[in-house]
Amino acid sequence: MQTISQKQKSIHIVTPNSFLAWIGKFLLILIALFALFVLAKNLIAKPTLFAQNVLDGLKLGFVYALIALGYTMVYGIVKLINFAHGDVFMVGAFVSFFAVEFLGLHVWPIAVFPDINPLLANVLGTITIILLSMVICVLLAITIERVAYKPLRDAPRIAALITAIGVSFFLEYFGLLEFVFSARFIPYKRPFEEMTWYIKDGIHQVEAGVTTPPGSITFSNIFVVIVIATVLAQLFLQYLVRRTKIGIAMRATSFDKPTARLMGINVDQVISFTFGIGAAFAALGGVLFAIAYPSIKTLMGVYPGLKAFVAAVLGGIGSIPGAFVGALIMGQAEILTSAYVSTPMRDAIAFSILIIVLLIRPTGIFGEPEKEKA
Amino acid sequence: MKSLKILSILLIVAFLAAGCGAKAPAELKVAVLAPLSGPVPTFGNSTRDGFLLAVEEWNAKGGVLGMTVVPVVEDSQCTPDPAVNAANKVINQDGVHYIIGEVCSKASIPVSEIANAAGVIQISPTSTNPSVTVDANGVTKGYIFRACFIDPFQGLVGAKFAAENLGAKTAFLMVDQANDYVKGLAEAFKTSFTALGGTIVGEESYTANDTDFSAILAKVADANPDVIYLPDYYNIVNLAAKQAKEKGITAPFMGGDGWDSTDLDVVAAAGGYFTNHYSAEDPRPEVQNFVAAYTAKYGSTPDALATLAYDATNLMFQAITEAGADDTAKVKAALEAITFNGVSGTIKFDASHNPIKSATILKVTADGVKFEAVVNP
Numbered sequence: 001m002q003t004i005s006q007k008q009k010s011i012h013i014v015t016p017n018s019f020l021a022w023i024g025k026f027l028l029i030l031i032a033l034f035a036l037f038v039l040a041k042n043l044i045a046k047p048t049l050f051a052q053n054v055l056d057g058l059k060l061g062f063v064y065a066l067i068a069l070g071y072t073m074v075y076g077i078v079k080l081i082n083f084a085h086g087d088v089f090m091v092g093a094f095v096s097f098f099a100v101e102f103l104g105l106h107v108w109p110i111a112v113f114p115d116i117n118p119l120l121a122n123v124l125g126t127i128t129i130i131l132l133s134m135v136i137c138v139l140l141a142i143t144i145e146r147v148a149y150k151p152l153r154d155a156p157r158i159a160a161l162i163t164a165i166g167v168s169f170f171l172e173y174f175g176l177l178e179f180v181f182s183a184r185f186i187p188y189k190r191p192f193e194e195m196t197w198y199i200k201d202g203i204h205q206v207e208a209g210v211t212t213p214p215g216s217i218t219f220s221n222i223f224v225v226i227v228i229a230t231v232l233a234q235l236f237l238q239y240l241v242r243r244t245k246i247g248i249a250m251r252a253t254s255f256d257k258p259t260a261r262l263m264g265i266n267v268d269q270v271i272s273f274t275f276g277i278g279a280a281f282a283a284l285g286g287v288l289f290a291i292a293y294p295s296i297k298t299l300m301g302v303y304p305g306l307k308a309f310v311a312a313v314l315g316g317i318g319s320i321p322g323a324f325v326g327a328l329i330m331g332q333a334e335i336l337t338s339a340y341v342s343t344p345m346r347d348a349i350a351f352s353i354l355i356i357v358l359l360i361r362p363t364g365i366f367g368e369p370e371k372e373k374a
Numbered sequence: 375m376k377s378l379k380i381l382s383i384l385l386i387v388a389f390l391a392a393g394c395g396a397k398a399p400a401e402l403k404v405a406v407l408a409p410l411s412g413p414v415p416t417f418g419n420s421t422r423d424g425f426l427l428a429v430e431e432w433n434a435k436g437g438v439l440g441m442t443v444v445p446v447v448e449d450s451q452c453t454p455d456p457a458v459n460a461a462n463k464v465i466n467q468d469g470v471h472y473i474i475g476e477v478c479s480k481a482s483i484p485v486s487e488i489a490n491a492a493g494v495i496q497i498s499p500t501s502t503n504p505s506v507t508v509d510a511n512g513v514t515k516g517y518i519f520r521a522c523f524i525d526p527f528q529g530l531v532g533a534k535f536a537a538e539n540l541g542a543k544t545a546f547l548m549v550d551q552a553n554d555y556v557k558g559l560a561e562a563f564k565t566s567f568t569a570l571g572g573t574i575v576g577e578e579s580y581t582a583n584d585t586d587f588s589a590i591l592a593k594v595a596d597a598n599p600d601v602i603y604l605p606d607y608y609n610i611v612n613l614a615a616k617q618a619k620e621k622g623i624t625a626p627f628m629g630g631d632g633w634d635s636t637d638l639d640v641v642a643a644a645g646g647y648f649t650n651h652y653s654a655e656d657p658r659p660e661v662q663n664f665v666a667a668y669t670a671k672y673g674s675t676p677d678a679l680a681t682l683a684y685d686a687t688n689l690m691f692q693a694i695t696e697a698g699a700d701d702t703a704k705v706k707a708a709l710e711a712i713t714f715n716g717v718s719g720t721i722k723f724d725a726s727h728n729p730i731k732s733a734t735i736l737k738v739t740a741d742g743v744k745f746e747a748v749v750n751p
Contacts, residue, residue, distance in 0.1 A: 049596050056588035185609030187639040196620050212622035214598060220620040293585040294639075295612045303583055338589035343580040344551065 028356055042340050048200075048215045053339045054332065059223050059292060061331020062230040066285030067308030068315070068323035069237060070278030076254045076318035077274045079157060083164040084144055086305015087171035088137050088279050092286025093296050094181055095133040097188055105129055106191035122192040126225070129191050133283040141279030142272050150268065175298035188294035196220045226288050233281055234324055240277070241320065250274060254318075303347075307334075310354045316367025325365060329353065402441040402700060404429065404690065405448060405464035406683070407475030407485060412451035417477045417679050421499060422447055423672050424683030425474055428691070431667070438691045441700065450476050450485070457481035461488045471495065471702050472694070474686050477679065479503030490515040495702050495709070497521055497690055499682035507727040517702060519709055519727045521686035521718070525555055528630040528649040529562025531733040531749045532603065535647065536628060537570040539735075539747060542600035546625075547577040548590060548614065550606055559605035559630045567603075575599050580610075587614045591621045599625050607632040612639040615646065634678070638738070646738040647746060651678040652718040653734045655745035664717045678718075685716035719748065 043050045067089055074082045099105040106125035109116050116124075148167050152160045175181040196206040200216035212218060241247040252260040253270045261267050289304060290296050307330055315326025330350055337349040357365065406425040409418035429445045432438055446468050450457035457476050464470040465488065473489055473496040476482040482501035489496040498506055498520045507518045523531075536542040545567055549560040564574055575597040578590040591614070594602060604614055604627050615627055619642060627646035634650055654665050654675050664684060668676040676684070690705075693712055697704035714721040719732035730751055737746040 046596065049592055052592045052595075053589055056586075056592065059588070060586055185612070185637065187612050187637055187642075194616075194620055196622055198622055206622040210622075211598065211624045212595065214596070216622075218595070218620065218622050222620065289585075293613055294616050294642075295585070295609050297609075300585070303585075334586070335589050338586075339592065343578060343584065343590060 024359070028360070031356075038340055039336065048217055049339075052217045053335050055217060055219055055223070057332040057335035058328065059226055059331070060334060061328040062226045063285050063289050063292065064304065064308045064311050064330050065230055065324045065327035066233060066281045066288065067304060068312040068327045069233070069281045069320065071309050071312040072315070072317050072320060072323040073237075073250075073274050073278050075312070076320075077250060078149070078153070078160075078271055080149065080160050080164060081309065081317075082149075082275075082278070083161075083305075083309075084167040084171060085278065085282055086301035086308070087168050087175070088141055088144075088301075089282040089286040089289070089305060090175065090296075090298065090301030091140055091171070092133040092137045092279075092283030093188075093290040093300060094175075094286075095136045095283070096129045096191070096287040096290060097186065097296055099129050099132050100189050100191050105132065126191045130229075130284055130287050133287050134280040137279040137283035137286075138276040141275045141282075145272055145275040150271075172299060172302070181298045183298060185295050185297045188290045188296050190291050190294060192221070194220050194222055222288075222292050226292060229284060229288060233284060234320075237277070237281075237320055246270070246273060307347075307350065310351060314354050314357055314364055316364030319364070319366040319368075322364055322366030400441040401444050402438050402472075402694070403444045403446055403468055403470045404472045404474065404687070405446040405468065405470040406687075407448050407450040407457060407460050407464070407473060407481075408683075409452035409477055409481070410447075410449040412449075412453055412456075414452050414477070417452070417500075418449070420677050420679035421475070421477050421683040423668070424499075424676065424680035424685075425687045427668055427671055427680075428684045428687035430671075432688075432691050438694050439698065439700070443691070446470055450481055452476070452478040452481050454481055454484045458484050458488060461485040465489070465492050465494055471700065472690055472705075473497070474499060474683060474690065476501065479506055482506045486515055486518040490517045493517060493702050495519070495690065495693075495705055497686040497709075499686040500679055504726070504728075514726050517706055519689075519723060519729075521682050521689055521716070521721065521729060522651055523731055523733060524728050525630070526558040526562035527728075527751070528733060529559040529564075529603075529605065530566045530751060531735075532559070532605070532628050532630065532647075532649050533563045533566035533570060533572070534751070535649070535735050535747065535749050536601045536603075537567060537572050539749070540601060540626070540647075542572060544573050544575045544597070544599040544601075546575055546594050546597055546599040546602045548587075548602065548604040548606075549577065549579050550582055550610070551579045552581060553606070555630075555632065556606050560603065563603050563605070582610070584610075585613055587617050588621070590614075591618050591623060594618070594625070595621050595623050601625055602627045603629070605630040605632065608635040608638040611643055611646075612637075615639065615642040631678075633738075634736075634743075638743070640738050640742055641740050643738045644740045647735055648738070649733045649749075650736050651734065652681045653736055653745040656734060656748065657745075658748070660715065660717050681717050685714075685718050685721070688716060689714045689721060720750075 070085045074080055106129050109121040109124040144167055148163050149160055152163055176183050196218055197203050198206055198212045198216040198218045200213055206212055241250060249265045249270045252265055253267050257267055311326035311330040312323045314329060315322025333350045333353050334346045337346045406422055408421040426445060429443045433443055437443055446464050448460035448464055450460045471494055473494055476485055476498060477500050479501040482498045483505050486496055486506055494517060496518050500522050501520060502522060502525050504524055506520055508514055547560050550556045576593055578593060602625050604611060611629060611633055627643060629648040631650045633648040665676060692714055693705050693708040697708040710723055721729040721731045724730055732748045732750045734748055735746040737744050
């Protein structure tokens with residue numbers, strides 16, 4: 001009961017008086033109108049360039065979505081912001097790097113079946129790399145959960161949060177050691193060659209050394225791969241959570257842990273499973289991010305991790321569609337800011353959007369007001 | 375009587391000593407301050423090797439003005455304090471009048487204060503910070519020189535190459551506004567390229583943490599420039615060049631010596647050019663003779679650090695020869711008027727003691743980095 005009264009009190013403090021609230025809302029509306037004006041002006045001035053930027057924003061947003069899913073799922077189940085998630089993402093990218101560079105795992109289909117269709121060979125090879133990264137990251141995340149978070153399950157939430165930051169630092173600075181991943185920027189070898197098409201009077205392939213005609217919109221097979229992978233991941237997750245037994249167990253655990261335990265659900269297993277699923281998506285995100293931006297380093301997870309976390313909060317942390325929508329908004333905000341305001345401002349504006357949304361809807365776009373359990 | 379005897383003996387001894395001194399071959403002590411330990415030991419080893427090769431060659435030719443060169447090698451660790459200690463040691467204990475070093479700007483600057491105050495000539499082979507030769511008030515430190523060009527100079531040479539060799543009319547600049555190195559090169563490029571009749575069709579900034587350059591590159595594709603100038607380090611170049619390929623951008627990227635790394639993605643950056651101090655593939659006889667001599671002595675191809683140390687040492691000896699005496703004031707004057715034909719190019723000094731010299735342009739191809747041209751300013 002005490003928690004409820006505290007919450008009500010805090011709501012009273014946060015609620016500003018109506019006059020100030022009106023000024024605030026008026027300012028926000030002005031900013032929003034100005035932003036819309038800038039976007040509309042640029043859309044009319046150069047529609048193809050605008051479409052190109054939206055397309056690039058989608059690519060970034062889809063990668064953020066994969067990371068944001070992990071944040072939101074773990075938060076939904078154990079109310080923990082898993083700050084080590086961005087570093088699991090980094091490990092995923094590095095595992096794929098080692099698999100491609102040193103093991104050459106991506107060429108096994110051609111080695112085993114020499115007359116295989118090259119497209120099929122690329123798809124199989126890339127999937128192998130992604131699966132390997134996923135397995136390693138799932139093991140890593142479950143280990144982290146068992147070692148660092150499980151003993152603190154009943155401790156105050158802040159203790160687990162600090163531990164998560166500690167785990168994150170451990171992964172980062174352990175990775176920075178010279179014999180682990182080192183502090184260098186490492187050129188990443190893609191498991192498949194990139195191919196680019198441009199849209200202008202139909203879709204044409206970009207030839208090497210030939211400049212695309214002005215006013216065309218380009219996209220690459222990397223974009224296609226990212227979109228397909230993220231959409232499949234999202235669909236799989238929806239299916240898992242809505243239709244399967246483990247999904248029901250996850251939702252039950254999220255809703256009420258003690259009661260779920262009483263109903264015979266192995267809560268520890270469900271939590272481990274959730275961490276594992278989140279890590280698998282982070283690994284997928286890491287591989288796709290490295291393929292899209294092929295230069296990896298040990299601290300590569302920090303910024304994408306932070307932005308995906310913001311995306312999850314923006315969409316309503318704990319909500320799976322929310323993470324997806326929040327990530328798409330973050331991707332657009334970044335690229336459009338970069339294109340029409342200035343690139344060094346991109347993070348500032350992306351984070352300002354978070355503040356504005358949270359001022360209007362403190363629980364995020366899809367978030368439901370938290371039901372406190374007495 | 376007795377005191378007179380002692381005095382005469384002393385006098386005889388003194389004359390004998392003086393006579394011996396005149397008869398023995400004269401020595402010229404030259405010190406090298408190199409970071410043999412610390413963060414960049416490979417830089418230090420290359421610098422020392424280049425220095426010792428030059429000393430050996432001059433001694434084989436009979437020394438400098440007939441004096442045998444005695445090398446003094448000190449480890450200055452690329453760090454201010456050890457560098458200052460090493461400088462004090464060679465000046466005060468070894469009585470050295472000529473210093474080659476340091477490699478790192480942050481160590482060269484404190485050494486330059488000591489050397490300049492003591493009237494000791496210092497030539498830094500590779501420190502690019504303007505404060506090495508110029509003090510806080512903008513006054514040139516009289517006894518301090520350097521053998522490498524300073525950073526913005528690369529922008530000038532890059533612009534010249536783009537405009538004259540590539541025939542570029544339009545250029546697009548990508549700049550990290552928080553990085554002085556990048557900013558300096560970009561500013562110099564912009565000024566020179568415009569002066570040569572070119573147009574800057576766009577300038578976009580980014581930050582060092584950025585991985586996504588798609589918005590900038592969309593503008594590049596829209597502006598369709600002849601060259602894209604991106605004078606950042608190889609990691610940014612790798613990302614931007616890969617993403618440019620995906621956007622169907624065929625205009626070559628250009629940059630500075632920040633590209634010079636084995637981690638440069640040559641496939642992504644293929645077709646690009648960057649300015650550097652030297653290339654071992656340069657066909658000029660000075661370069662090929664040096665490469666052959668260095669390889670014979672050390673068994674490896676000299677890098678830019680070894681080359682610049684070799685040039686700095688030869689520059690010092692030529693200046694002493696032209697001055698005609700082991701007198702730092704005269705050597706200083708000789709250096710200010712010198713025209714030195716070195717491995718890394720012909721060196722003359724401007725009023726700030728920065729060399730006006732040619733730069734090497736390297737071309738990135740899918741098979742590696744190749745020598746393209748030498749451009750004079």
